[in-house]
Structures are given as structure tokens and as C-alpha cells.
Amino acid sequence: MDLSGSVFLISSDGQMLSLPIPSDSPNDPLGWSSRKRMLAFASVMLYDVVGVAAIQAPTFMYGAFDHDAALAERSLFRIEVLVSAPMLMLGIGAFLWVPLSLAIGRRPVFLLCTLMTFISTISAALAQNFYQLLAAMCVQGLAASSILSLLLCIVIDMTFIHERPQAIAMFWGLGGSLTLLVLSIIPQIKVVDTDWRSFYWIWSMASLASFVMTLFCFPETFFLRPPVAWDGRIVVQSGSEKVRIYDDWDAVPGEQALPNPPDKHWFKRFIQRIKVWSGRSEWKAMWACYPQVILCLCNPLVFWVMLLNAVNFAGMVSIGESFVYVLAAKPYNFPPWAVALVNLAAAVGSFLVWPAAGIMIQNITRHLTRRNGGVRHAEYYLPAFVLPVLAGAAGNLLFGLTAQYHLHWILIYISYALKSFSFVALGAANVLWVTESFPQWSAAALVCVGGFSYIVSFSMSFVLPLWIKSQGYAWENIQLAIMILVVGGVGVPVAFWGKNVRQYLDGRWGEYQAGALRPQ
Structure with a gap:
């Protein structure tokens, strides 16, 4: 099918295809060894935390800030x-990091963000007044915005x-x-209660790592x-993950990219590994990304995801800014260390996203794809929204009901666990939907959702x-x-009707492939 967002994924004998087909180039992340991919993914996860x-x-x-x-x-x-x-900078940074990664590559931008986090963390520890700390x-928020945009592109690159x-x-x-x-x-580190600088000195070591x-x-x-040679034919895989097969190299359009064999000398391989910029990207791709962002904003299927994410995150902020005051006040009177344990409940809710959303959606899409003769449509990812919306x-x-009517305190922990599950699962669902629906605009779509x-x-x-002051916890929530x-x-x-709607919008930069899921 020539429908963007639809991919032939299961062969006639029922086998799941590993697409795209890896090339012979050592620069192809799909051809890396398991150890190399795991180390790269571990680097991404460490910076996420x-x-x-x-x-x-x-x-x-807050207490340490107030007494300083x-x-x-x-x-x-x-x-x-x-x-x-910093939360505002999370949105602003998405408009910078993803387009910049199209111009100079993922690695230099990722390195820049980790370096900014390290320098800004030390700067926070050395701040002499409120404005320096702010x-x-x-800067920490600007760098961390890459987690919600650039790092998602990296995960897609490697899978x-x-x-x-x-x-x-x-x-x-x-x-x-x-x-x-x-x-x-x-909060269990007592020195943080009175000396906020101690946290930033400790965390600067984590940033350096x-x-x-x-x-x-x-x-x-x-x-x-x-293009790659496969099963006696030449396979061309477009940026929208379409596969075209040719019988002869002369019939393949465009110039043929050849593998770049690694140097055998260990020192040259080491230099190649730590080199910051590979030079395989182009600035034209960065400027093409911004018109595509405007096209995505005009797209109702992307705008819906943005609005849902914003409303759900507002609900997360509503609980996050209130539970401290609710648990510390009567009738609960929790000490600060007990209030902080709410994050343990949220950690459980967040961790459940992996099996409850990732594995479940993978099985659902596989089942629907088999029923559809091996063709997977982007709409098969929509069930991923059900659990996060309900949760x-x-x-x-x-x-809202617990805070207003002083119900049992355990319900606050449960509510925050549900909200954490919802926020994280919705983030995963958003990424799957916008990138699979519009694979040729995936970079721009991630900018919209993350910005x-x-x-x-x-x-x-x-x-x-x-809102809470005028209507109370219950009615506001x-x-x-x-x-x-x-x-x-x-x-x-x-x-x-999404399959038809997502085909209507186009523009001058609509077919430019550098910001696609698989750039060509």
C-alpha cells in the first residue's frame, strides 16, 4: 500500500519482519551488536534520570530556599x-534540539545537553543570589527538554x-x-532540609557521569x-518506512551510498568512536523541520494529541502541587519524609507502563496486523490511549474527593500512582501515534507534542x-x-476516519525526508 502510516509487517507465512532491513554500514544503528545497542540505550536512560x-x-x-x-x-x-x-524551558527546548539534531546529528546535540546539565548543576551550587539560581x-530545564524530544528520536533510530x-x-x-x-x-537526606547546595554538589557528580x-x-x-541488497534484489526503504524492490542497481533512483568500513587500527577506531560530529547530516533538514511543524499544528490528528497531553499534564501538576500541602495539613499531619514517599507509589505506577502499555500494545498491534493480512495501519496504536485516559x-x-473530604490517606498515594501511570503511558502513546501516523514528519510531530x-x-x-481556591479540590479535579x-x-x-484524514494535509516541505522516521 502507498498509504503513509501503513506498513506491510508480517509475511504470508506469519513471520514478523525486522524492518527496516539493516545495511552493511557500521554506522547503521540497526546493525550494531547487542552490547553496543545496550550501552547506547543505557546512556540515554542515565541522562533521562x-x-x-x-x-x-x-x-x-522549598524550606531550604525560604531560609536562605x-x-x-x-x-x-x-x-x-x-x-x-524549568518546566517552561522543557517546552521551548523541543523547538531547538530536534531540528538541530537534523543539522549536525544526534550525538553532538546529546553531548551538548549532557554538558549543559553538568555546568548548570555546578552553577546552581555556586549561585550567590536568586537570579543566578533561577x-x-x-538552563537545566532547557537541556532536559531533549529527553522529551531528541532522546525519543534516538530510541526510534535504534529499533x-x-x-x-x-x-x-x-x-x-x-x-x-x-x-x-x-x-x-x-528528602531523606537531612542536610538537604537546610542546605540546598549540597544536593547540587552531589548531583553534579551524577551529571558528570x-x-x-x-x-x-x-x-x-x-x-x-x-538501498540494500537482500534476497537477490535491491531494497529501497523510504523515510516513511515504505519498501520498494528493484531487480537491478541501474533502476534504483539517486546516488548509491556505500558502506564506510571501520579502520582496523584500534586507536583510529577509538578516535572514530569519540568523534563528536560525523558530518552525515545537513542544515537544510533543520530549516525544513519548522515548516513541517506548522503543517503538524494544522493537522487535527496531531493537535488532538497535543491538547490531550496538555490537559492530562495539567491534571498531573494539579496533584503534584497539592499533595504536599494536603498531607502536611490536618487531619493527616505527615512529616516531610512521609510525604516524599508518595513518589514511591508514583514509581510503581510509572514502572507498570512497560508491561501494561508496551507489551500489551505490541501484542494488540500484532494481532490486528495478522487479521489485516500483514498490513499494519497507524490506527492500530490507538488502543494505547485507553488505559492512560481512564487512569x-x-x-x-x-x-479531589480525598483532599476535599479528608478520606483515608492511602487514596492520595493511589491517586498519584494512577496519575503517574497515565502521564507516562500517554507519553508513550503520543510518540507512537504521531510518528507512525506521519512517519515523514516524525521529527516535526515530536517537536509539537514535546513543545x-x-x-x-x-x-x-x-x-x-x-481554580482550587474558588471551587475547592473536589470540583476542580x-x-x-x-x-x-x-x-x-x-x-x-x-x-x-483517521486513515483518510491523515492523507489530506501536505505542503512544500511535506515530502522532505530528512526529518522522517528513517531518513533517506
Whole structure:
């Protein structure tokens, strides 16, 4: 089929095809050894934990910030801006890192982000006033935004089509649970209660470890896929993951890319490994990405995902900014260390995304693909939205009623676990849907989901305190739950008519392949 987002994935004998077919080039991430792929993925996971924990840790250090005389002078700013400002940078950074990776490659951009996190963490420890600390934390947020955009491109680069649901769910679920475990430990470090600088000195070592591991263990994953010889024929795999077969090399359009054999000398291989820029990308791809972002914003199937992500994240922020005050106040009167244990419940919810979303969706898509004669449509990933939408609405509803009517405290832990599951599972579902529906625009689609969604959520975070004050915990969270269900319900008509809708929008840059799932 020549339908973008539809791929022939299962052969006539029922065997799952490993597509794209790896080339002979040592630069092809699909042809790497298992050890090389695992080290690259471990580098990605380590930075996932380091980057996100760095910008979320200040939530547990408000007391230390308030008692520091050096931070007293902050003009009109409240101390909460130290948490909200980095969240804004999470959205802004998506518009920079993904397009830049198309221009200079994934590895140099990833290295730059890890280096920025290391330098900004040390700068935060050395900050002499509020504004220096705020600037350092904004740089941390800008660098960490690559986790929600660039690193997802890297995970896609390293996986076959049938591996992608589980790999993305593992990235979101395992990375989120490890981060939440770290956040649950921070309040147990007593020195952090009075000296916030101690955390940044400790975390600068973790940031340095992430930079070093990325430098030595993470190769370039951006790969322009050439035609390959397979089963006596020539196979050309387009950026939208379509496969065309030719009988002769002379019939293949365009120039033929040849493998770049590695040098046999160990020192030259080492230099090749740590080289920052491979030079295999082009600046034209970066500028082409921005018109594609505009096309994606005009696309109702991408805009729906952005809106759903923003509303669900607003519900996450509503609980995240409230549970500390609710558990510390009457009738619960929890000490800070007990309040922080909520993150353990959230870690469980996040970890369950891997089996409950990744493995489940992989099996569902495989079943639907077999029923459809081996052709997999992007709409087969829509069941991935069911659990996060229901869990997100249930989490807000349960928290609102518990906080308003002082129900048993365990329900707050359960509500945050549900919300964590919803946020992480929805993140994985969003990535699968936008990249599989519009494979030729995957980079631009990830910019939209990772950029506009968090900017909108940041704007809503200023409204939430006033919303709670005027209507109370119960009604505010009930309204959020209704919004999540209504916006999530748009997925039902998408399942029936999405295959036609996603073919209508196009533009001057619509066929440019450098920002595709598999650039050619």
C-alpha cells in the first residue's frame, strides 16, 4: 500500500519482519551488536534520570530556599518559580534540539545537553543570589527538554518497527520510575532540609557521569538509509518506512551510498568512536523541520494529541502541587519524609507502563496486523490511549474527593500512582501515534507534542491555584477528569476516519525526508 502510516509487517507465512532491513554500514544503528545497542540505550536512560531529577528536586527544597538569606531578594518572583520556570524551558527546548539534531546529528546535540546539565548543576551550587539560581535551573530545564524530544528520536533510530512500542514504553516507564525513586530519597537526606547546595554538589557528580558515558558509549544514530541488497534484489526503504524492490542497481533512483568500513587500527577506531560530529547530516533538514511543524499544528490528528497531553499534564501538576500541602495539613499531619514517599507509589505506577502499555500494545498491534493480512495501519496504536485516559481521569477524581473530604490517606498515594501511570503511558502513546501516523514528519510531530504541550501546561499551572481556591479540590479535579475523558474520547472517531484524514494535509516541505522516521 502507498498509504503513509501503513506498513506491510508480517509475511504470508506469519513471520514478523525486522524492518527496516539493516545495511552493511557500521554506522547503521540497526546493525550494531547487542552490547553496543545496550550501552547506547543505557546512556540515554542515565541522562533521562539525571536530567529530570535535576529540575524536579527543588519541589522538596522549598524550606531550604525560604531560609536562605541569599535568596531573599527576588523582587516580584515567588519561590515556586524555581520549579515552574524549568518546566517552561522543557517546552521551548523541543523547538531547538530536534531540528538541530537534523543539522549536525544526534550525538553532538546529546553531548551538548549532557554538558549543559553538568555546568548548570555546578552553577546552581555556586549561585550567590536568586537570579543566578533561577538562570542555572532554566538552563537545566532547557537541556532536559531533549529527553522529551531528541532522546525519543534516538530510541526510534535504534529499533526495528516491531520493537518500537516496547522500547518507547521501556524508555518512558523505566526512566520515570527510576527518577521517582531518586526523588523519594532526596528528602531523606537531612542536610538537604537546610542546605540546598549540597544536593547540587552531589548531583553534579551524577551529571558528570552522564556526560562521560555519553562521550564514550553513545555513537551517532542519525543514519541516511541507503538501498540494500537482500534476497537477490535491491531494497529501497523510504523515510516513511515504505519498501520498494528493484531487480537491478541501474533502476534504483539517486546516488548509491556505500558502506564506510571501520579502520582496523584500534586507536583510529577509538578516535572514530569519540568523534563528536560525523558530518552525515545537513542544515537544510533543520530549516525544513519548522515548516513541517506548522503543517503538524494544522493537522487535527496531531493537535488532538497535543491538547490531550496538555490537559492530562495539567491534571498531573494539579496533584503534584497539592499533595504536599494536603498531607502536611490536618487531619493527616505527615512529616516531610512521609510525604516524599508518595513518589514511591508514583514509581510503581510509572514502572507498570512497560508491561501494561508496551507489551500489551505490541501484542494488540500484532494481532490486528495478522487479521489485516500483514498490513499494519497507524490506527492500530490507538488502543494505547485507553488505559492512560481512564487512569488519568480516575487519578484526578480520586485525589479531589480525598483532599476535599479528608478520606483515608492511602487514596492520595493511589491517586498519584494512577496519575503517574497515565502521564507516562500517554507519553508513550503520543510518540507512537504521531510518528507512525506521519512517519515523514516524525521529527516535526515530536517537536509539537514535546513543545506546545508543555508550554500550554505551564500556562495552565498559573490558573490552577486560583481554580482550587474558588471551587475547592473536589470540583476542580472533577472538571479536569471530565476534560481528560472528553478530549480522550476524540480517539474513537479517529479510529474510524483517521486513515483518510491523515492523507489530506501536505505542503512544500511535506515530502522532505530528512526529518522522517528513517531518513533517506
